[in-house]
Amino acid sequence: MTIQEYIQSGAIESCVLGLADEADMAELQRLKLAHSEVAAAFEAAESWLEQYAGAHAVPVSAEIRAKMLDTLRGNIENATGIGVTYKRSRFYRYLAAASLVLIVLGAGMSWYYHRKYTEVAQDYSIVSSARVIKISLPGVAGKENDLATVYWDTLSKDVYLRADRLPKAPAGRQYQLWALVDGKPVDAGVLEGCEGLCRLKTVAKAQAFAITLEKAGGSVTPTLSEMCVLGKVAS
Amino acid sequence: MHLELKGPQKYTEEELIRLLRRQEHAAFVYLYDNYAAALNGVILTIIDDRHFAADILQEVLVKIWRQMDSYDPKRGRLFTWMHQIARNAAIDATRGKEWKTRKNSSSLSEDHTALPDGGSSGAGAPDLRSSVQRLKEDHQVLVDMSYFQGFTQAEIAKMLNLPLGTVKTRLRAALLKLKQLITL
Numbered sequence: 371m372t373i374q375e376y377i378q379s380g381a382i383e384s385c386v387l388g389l390a391d392e393a394d395m396a397e398l399q400r401l402k403l404a405h406s407e408v409a410a411a412f413e414a415a416e417s418w419l420e421q422y423a424g425a426h427a428v429p430v431s432a433e434i435r436a437k438m439l440d441t442l443r444g445n446i447e448n449a450t451g452i453g454v455t456y457k458r459s460r461f462y463r464y465l466a467a468a469s470l471v472l473i474v475l476g477a478g479m480s481w482y483y484h485r486k487y488t489e490v491a492q493d494y495s496i497v498s499s500a501r502v503i504k505i506s507l508p509g510v511a512g513k514e515n516d517l518a519t520v521y522w523d524t525l526s527k528d529v530y531l532r533a534d535r536l537p538k539a540p541a542g543r544q545y546q547l548w549a550l551v552d553g554k555p556v557d558a559g560v561l562e563g564c565e566g567l568c569r570l571k572t573v574a575k576a577q578a579f580a581i582t583l584e585k586a587g588g589s590v591t592p593t594l595s596e597m598c599v600l601g602k603v604a605s
Numbered sequence: 606m607h608l609e610l611k612g613p614q615k616y617t618e619e620e621l622i623r624l625l626r627r628q629e630h631a632a633f634v635y636l637y638d639n640y641a642a643a644l645n646g647v648i649l650t651i652i653d654d655r656h657f658a659a660d661i662l663q664e665v666l667v668k669i670w671r672q673m674d675s676y677d678p679k680r681g682r683l684f685t686w687m688h689q690i691a692r693n694a695a696i697d698a699t700r701g702k703e704w705k706t707r708k709n710s711s712s713l714s715e716d717h718t719a720l721p722d723g724g725s726s727g728a729g730a731p732d733l734r735s736s737v738q739r740l741k742e743d744h745q746v747l748v749d750m751s752y753f754q755g756f757t758q759a760e761i762a763k764m765l766n767l768p769l770g771t772v773k774t775r776l777r778a779a780l781l782k783l784k785q786l787i788t789l
Contacts, residue, residue, distance in 0.1 A: 380777030383784060386681070388689040389751045389776065391758055399680070412681075420643075420684040422787060426733070427642035428649050430659060435637065438663050442633050442670060504766070508742075515738050517746070535749060538708065563705045 376401065377411045386415040501525045505579055507601035516598045520547070520579045527572040529558055529579075536561075536598065539583060546584045548592050549576035560588040578602045618683055625673045633670060640684065641666065644691040650733045651695035651753055657707055661698050665691045696755035736786045744779035751776060 371379070384390040385398045401408040430438075502521050509516035517534040531547055539545055539561075547558040547570050558579070559570035580600040582592040616624070616635060624632035644665060648658045668690055676686050698704055737748050750756045750764070758776065762769040 378781075379774075380779070380781035381773075383780040384773070384777050386685055387752060387780065388685075388692060389758070389780075394773070395680075416682045416685050418784065418788075419688060420682070423643040423647055423684070423688060426646045426650075428646045428655075429642045430645050430662065434659050435641070438641075438666060439634060439637060441663060442637075442666060443630055534746065563708065565700055565705060 373401070373405050373407055377407060382408070382412050382415050386412070386419055503603070505601045505603050507579055507581065507599035509599050510597055513598045518581055518599050518601075520601065521567065522573065522576075522579075522603070527574050529570045529573050530567040531561065531570055532567050533561060536581070542586050543583055544586050544588060545581050545598075546588045546592070548580045548582065549573040550578040550580060551576050555580070555592045557588065557590070560584070576603055619678075622673070622676070622678065622683060625670070628670070633666075636669070637666065640687060643684075644687060647688055647691045648695045651692065652698060652704070654707060657698070657704065658695075661694050662691075665694045668694065692752075693755070696753075699754075733787075736783060739786055740779055740782055743775060744782060747772065747776045748779050748783060 376382075381390070381394060382398065385395055390398070398408070398412065402412055403409075502523050505520040505522060507518040507520060508514075516536055518536060519532045519534055521530040521532070523529075529547070529549075533545070536545060545561040547561070548555040549558045550556075551573075556573070556576075557571070558573050561568055561570075561581075578601060580592070581598055582589075582594070583596040583598060584593060616632075621632060621635065625636065641662060645658060645662050648661050648665070649655070652658045652661060665687075669687055672690070676683065680686075734753075737745055737752075740748065746765075747761065750761050751758065756764070758772050759769055761767075761776075762772045765772070
């Protein structure tokens with residue numbers, strides 16, 4: 371790849387937007403130092419991002435501004451030690467209390483990250499397992515922007531759904547997944563406040579999957595006029 | 606302590622960074638007044654709830670202040686770094702319990718009734734999502750998974766069962782196309 375091709379590949383943009391990995395970043399740093407055109411293109415991309423964000427800024431209310439600056443002031447003063455005039459013994463008491471807070475915080479954080487890690491790890495083991503088939507459900511006519519993906523475990527028959535792009539369901543309504551079995555829709559569960567992969571009902575057999583917007587709690591039969599996505603299982 | 610920062614001023618990026626590192630309160634007021642709205646816009650492209658976004662913005666500003674020492678100007682501009690912190694914080698928040706609860710119980714929030722579908726947020730709205738929707742399908746998916754959902758390229762490659770190189774090439778092409786759409 372020539373330098374010009376590199377500049378026109380979008381690699382720089384992926385770094386500026388924070389979507390690149392360490393290898394991409396290292397490559398960019400190296401090329402920036404070696405080629406002034408790359409450095410210039412990088413600067414241009416950064417300016418573009420800043421200008422775009424500036425043009426799409428959403429002002430924050432004066433009330434929130436006051437509150438935030440107050441919080442920040444509190445943070446700054448705590449850290450710079452303004453107003454700390456305690457006697458030594460008291461200082462150590464505070465130090466002990468602070469250590470305790472840190473220990474508790476540390477334990478909490480490791481628990482949180484462990485949970486988060488296992489959640490994510492579980493998600494990936496599902497989507498990457500060889501016995502799991504992936505069925506893409508694109509939007510139907512008029513809902514072309516909608517998209518969902520079903521991951522169907524061919525062994526356990528578990529069904530997982532990723533709502534890639536479904537608008538928020540209106541109040542009092544929920545998305546419901548249907549398995550189409552020999553031409554008949556079978557309820558496969560409603561989407562209930564889950565992020566990433568949602569586990570729904572197990573489905574033993576299906577030729578296609580579809581999602582409709584139903585009343586909260588789901589329906590017995592799908593409202594076909596409210597269908598948003600549909601995808602066939604590759605046979 | 607605030608001698609250097611009297612009156613309305615304009616700082617160069619270097620000056621601002623230096624003052625932020627010295628933890629000058631007035632430097633934060635300046636940072637806030639010049640960047641908070643832009644960062645708020647970034648957060649709102651991911652979290653379409655103004656009240657929740659305000660909480661995240663606060664968290665982001667505290668993070669910027671706390672992590673000022675880890676910011677390396679050689680790797681990029683201050684805003685690029687702050688954008689990354691804001692985007693990461695917003696994505697983390699969408700994975701949290703509070704967002705799920707809010708999403709489920711948001712029917713009465715006046716914000717949501719005023720919000721069109723697709724993450725737009727009213728006046729001066731971030732129309733990044735609608736620009737993304739003008740991309741072709743395979744480009745949309747990659748931008749959505751990486752920029753809005755925060756998956757790494759390696760994770761996307763695994764999920765879509767594509768070689769990492771292909772994901773990178775496609776994502777890069779998608780970003781270029783998106784940049785053209787936005788700039789036009």
